[in-house]
Amino acid sequence: MRDRRQRTTIAIGWLALLLLWEVAGRLHWVADGALPSLSGVLRQLVEDWGDYPPHIWATVRTSLIGFLVGNAVAVLCGFLMASWRPVGRLLSGINVTLFAMPPIALTPILVIAFDGDAPRIVLAALATYYPTMVATVLGLTRIDPRLLDVVRLYGGGRWAALRWVRLRHALPTLLAGLRVAAPNAVLGSLLAEFGSGSGAGLGHYLIGSLGRGDPERLWGIGLVATAISALFYVAILLVARCWVGAQAPTQESLGSQGDAARGAGTQWLITLVAVVLPLLAWWAAVWGLEQAGVSGFVLxxxxxxxxxxxxxxxxxxxxxxxxxxxxxxxxxxxxxxxxxxxxxxxxxxxxxxxxxxxxxxxxxxxxxxxxxxxxxxxxxxxxxxxxxxxxxxxxxxxxxxxxxxxxxxxxxxxxxxxxxxxxxxxxxxxxxxxxxxxxxxxxxxxxxxxxxxxxxxxxxxxxxxxxxxxxxxxxxxxxxxxxxxxxxxxxxxxxxxxxxxxxxxxxxxxxxxxxxxxxxxxx
Amino acid sequence: MTVGDLRIEDVSRRFDVDGRALLALDSVSLEAPAGSFIALIGPSGCGKSTLLRMLAGLDQPSEGTIRIGGLSPRTLQQRGALGIAFQDASLLPWRSVEANVRFPFDVIGRMSEADRSRVQEMIELVGLGGFEQALPGQLSGGMRQRVAIARALVSEPQLLLLDEPFGALDQILRRSMNRELQKLWLKRPVTTVMVTHSVDEAIFLADKVVVMTGRPGRIGRVIDVPFERERPLSLLNSAECRQLEAEILQLMFDHENDDA
Structure with a gap:
């Protein structure tokens, strides 16, 4: 009963918002028609529909490949970090950089270094990495220690603990991480398109239409990009529902992962390596690009x-x-x-x-x-x-x-x-x-x-x-x-x-x- | 001394805390015949859980030895001859009741036909027949604890370890679980070591109550419980039982005052 009333309230709230949008658009309340009415946006979307397929395909393709690549790397890194604590400390510099870095900032370099789909795929992969990596580490390590004790009690070693407890325990958390990562992949692909000349893709389409000042079209593109992103999100949500049911993902923080007593010297060394590693990664990337034939002039x-x-x-x-x-x-x-x-x-x-x-x-x-x-x-x-x-x-x-x-x-x-x-x-x-x-x-x-x-x-x-x-x-x-x-x-x-x-x-x-x-x- | 004896000899355990050695357990010795029920009781930090973990082979003594029927806990581990149940059940949430009870055999890596029927038998014994396919999240706290006990007993262990098994349950439920545990145990009296905070639980279930004292952890006294089995719950209201309870509590408070 209460549930139904709640749903009614939400539905009414949403309808009110949509109605407000329609009215505001019709009456040109916002910046002289910069916010078009919902019906206008949809009409334009139908009109332009012929132009969309190549753009949608390019965005879906690049974000999907980036999503897969980024997650593969993230799961691998997360696995290593969970298996051997110091790896986490050593990689922390790279991890923080990947989390905090503005993806758009990388596009010029990616565009210089690669062509075709590669910049978009790389950026989508980079945007995917962090949430999946964190989820993998959390899922594999934040386990009731007594579950692992039970495995040991019956003579099981690390492999048995991984097989019977850790992997399955990590699943819901990993899927929750993938859910966050999915829209990130789409975002990465779109942002890479902002910076890379012309071509197919919703990002290009959006930037290309910005100059023409056609609000209805811009909003249409925004709706489609959102729909793609939401589809990714919902797809993973459904997989999670089928696979792990209502089992909740791990939610504890990663921050309290205390380091066992280790000498101050070792601590400093680890911190130093953590800071230097992103620089080394940069160096290695430049070296790799040079080997691949990119002119040293631009690197x-x-x-x-x-x-x-x-x-x-x-x-x-x-x-x-x-x-x-x-x-x-x-x-x-x-x-x-x-x-x-x-x-x-x-x-x-x-x-x-x-x-x-x-x-x-x-x-x-x-x-x-x-x-x-x-x-x-x-x-x-x-x-x-x-x-x-x-x-x-x-x-x-x-x-x-x-x-x-x-x-x-x-x-x-x-x-x-x-x-x-x-x-x-x-x-x-x-x-x-x-x-x-x-x-x-x-x-x-x-x-x-x-x-x-x-x-x-x-x-x-x-x-x-x-x-x-x-x-x-x-x-x-x-x-x-x-x-x-x-x-x-x-x-x-x-x-x-x-x-x-x-x-x-x-x-x-x-x-x-x-x-x-x-x-x-x-x- | 017969084979099957539990023997703890001069066991000490030191932990390294911020570079300082902290003595958690100070040369503890204890002996008990096979098939006895031992309760460890004492203030928190008295090392009773540390002792239990060492009996389980999950932790190693810094000094001293532990033997069960002449074998080390690690050897018992390899033979699948230990069983353990914790305070909040610690079940695998994605496994059904049946799969949780079967879990020891999955880890050990083999399951005979006899084991298979024993899984079913254990589920019936703890009163969960009909709930085989339920997930832990769908069970009450008491039912989850029954699953944990069934899991601990399913491999017919030589040593059963209970770490405050009913600590999370309310008093009424705890008593009825105590009675059921006694029934199970009388069917096949396996050597059992239980850590508890409840004096009447210790008296009701144990042959020996080991009162431990803290900082460093030592055995204060070992009290033999004189009551005949099978013990009725009403025993807890008898004058003798009250007397024993008062004695144990007094021991615990005396040591607490020593501390202060």
């Missing part, structure tokens, strides 16, 4: 780039160009992130006050997880024009949903008894939120900040590139256009580095804050 090793960074052969040194661009970009990034988190927190609070709001917002936010949201930013450019407002709007839009999901989950976990403490003393709903729900959700707020920091940077870069022509995002575009390969490499490395530092900074703040209150981080 830069870490040493080449370091030399070029401060070389005086240019009118303005690379270091100062990049520094200036970053100074332009970073304030927007921080402001957008703060606003996105703020909105998410506000709505999470309102959600606890008004269950109806939450029932409408939550499915919408979960849906957005399967949306290549960053790739849909051209739609926002259309609405907000080409100034700072667009940067903020895009950054908020890509940070809000993941932050909201994390925060709402945190608030839903506040123990009923703790809330009753305030209620029993006659405290109001607001007091309850202020004294209990908010402090309780602190780890979730931190987790949300950690999650969205790299996304915010990516959002700003895309906005700068597509809309405002400022900052590091624009520099990426300019460098490519002017065939200044030194600048291209410098921008790419700077973007990746800043994104990683941003992430690490949030992590450090998180640790400080949570330590102060004796709380543990959430994954």
């Amino acid at each position: 830069r090793t870490p040493v080449d780039l370091a030399a070029e960074l401060f070389s005086s052969t240019r009118p303005e040194s690379l270091a100062s160009i990049i520094g200036g661009a970053l100074l332009e970009t970073l304030p927007w990034c921080l402001a957008g992130m703060a606003l996105g988190l703020g909105f998410a927190l506000l709505l999470a609070i309102l959600g606890t006050l008004s269950p109806v709001l939450e029932r409408v917002l939550m499915p919408l936010s979960l849906l957005s997880q399967s949306m290549p949201l960053v790739a849909l930013t051209p739609l926002i450019v259309l609405i907000f024009g080409r100034d700072g407002a667009t940067i903020l709007a895009i950054t908020i839009s890509v940070t809000f949903f993941p932050a909201y999901v994390t925060l709402a989950q945190g608030m839903a976990l506040v123990p009923e008894a703790t809330q009753d403490c305030v209620r029993a003393l006659g405290g109001s709903r607001l007091k309850q939120i202020r004294l209990v729900s908010l402090p309780w959700s602190l780890p979730y707020l931190c987790a949300a900040a950690r999650l969205v920091a790299p996304r915010a940077f990516l959002g700003v870069m895309i906005a700068e590139w597509l809309a405002t022509g400022t900052g590091i995002g624009n520099l990426l575009n300019v460098a490519r256009g002017s065939l200044d390969y030194g600048l291209v490499w410098a921008v790419v490395v700077a973007a990746v580095l800043v994104s990683v530092l941003l992430y690490l900074m949030v992590t450090v703040i998180e640790q400080r804050v949570l330590k102060r209150f004796a709380m543990t981080p959430v994954q």
Whole structure:
């Protein structure tokens, strides 16, 4: 009974949203028709349908291959990390880089180095890696130790533990990781298309249509891209349902994986290797490309780039160009992130006050997880024009949903008894939120900040590139256009580095804050 | 001394904590004839779980030896001659009741026709006939614990280890499970070592109650429980039982005061 009423409420909420969209479109409420009506979008979609098949095929093909390749590597790495702890520590530099790096930043180099489908496949694979790797490690290691004891008690060794317990235990967690990875693959493929000239693919189609200012078509492409992404997501969800049923994936954090007592010297060595490995990977990639016949003229090793960074052969040194661009970009990034988190927190609070709001917002936010949201930013450019407002709007839009999901989950976990403490003393709903729900959700707020920091940077870069022509995002575009390969490499490395530092900074703040209150981080 | 004796001789266990050696168990010795039921009781941190893990061959003594019928726990492991049940059942959530009870044979790698019928027999014995295909997630806490006990007994172990098997159950359910466990055990009295926090559970089930003390873990006293089998639950209300319970509690509190 209650279930049905809930569903009715959600349905009404959704209908209201769609209706609002239709009316807003019809009456040109938003930016002079930049938000077209839903019916208009669908009409245009039907009209253009003949153009779609090659684009859809290209996007599906490249993201699917990238998805498979990325997952194969991720599962292998996860397996190694789970089997031998130090591997995890050694690879942590590469892992953090792959998680925090803005995928768009890599496209210029990928486009220089490869042709055909390869850049899209590589980017899709890179975007897939992190969630699957984490899920593999969690699934294989976060096991009730007594299950493993039982295996040992009957004389079973490592192989028996793997065969009878670990592999099967990892399955639901791995499938949950794949579900997150699937929309990432589509996102990677779309973003690679943004940066790689012309060709087939929904990303190309989107960028190509942006200049023509045809809102209905742009929104149609966005809908199709979302549908593909959602199909990937749902397909894996269905596989998971059939295969592992209702068995819940592991949810504990990876952070508490303490290292056994090891000498301080060894610890330092491991950290050093972890930092150096991404550099070595860069070097190895450049070397490999040279062997494959890519001209050394367009490639830069870490040493080449370091030399070029401060070389005086240019009118303005690379270091100062990049520094200036970053100074332009970073304030927007921080402001957008703060606003996105703020909105998410506000709505999470309102959600606890008004269950109806939450029932409408939550499915919408979960849906957005399967949306290549960053790739849909051209739609926002259309609405907000080409100034700072667009940067903020895009950054908020890509940070809000993941932050909201994390925060709402945190608030839903506040123990009923703790809330009753305030209620029993006659405290109001607001007091309850202020004294209990908010402090309780602190780890979730931190987790949300950690999650969205790299996304915010990516959002700003895309906005700068597509809309405002400022900052590091624009520099990426300019460098490519002017065939200044030194600048291209410098921008790419700077973007990746800043994104990683941003992430690490949030992590450090998180640790400080949570330590102060004796709380543990959430994954 | 007959074959089948449980012998623990001068067993110590040191752990390395932040580079410092921490003595968890200090030369513990204990002997019991085959087919006896031993309860280990004491404050948390007294090393009773460490001792249990060493009996299971999951952990090795730093010094001293453990023999069951003249064999080391590791040898018993290789022969599939140990059984263990933990506090919160620790079942494999993706396996049915039947598959969970069968699990030891899967790990050992062989299952005879007799073993197969024993799986079914154990399920019936713990009162779960008809639930063979149910998943652990669909069972109550008490039922899950029955599955865990059936799993521990299915390979007809030479030594049964119980780590607070009913610790997560409420008092009423715990008592009735105690009674059922006694019935099962009387059918085939296997040497059993049980860690518990409940004094009346220890008295009701055990032949010997081993009261342990903490920091470092030592055996304070071994008390022989004089009551005849099969013991009725009403025994717990008798004056003799109350007297024994008070004595054990007093022992535990005395040591606690020594600590302070």
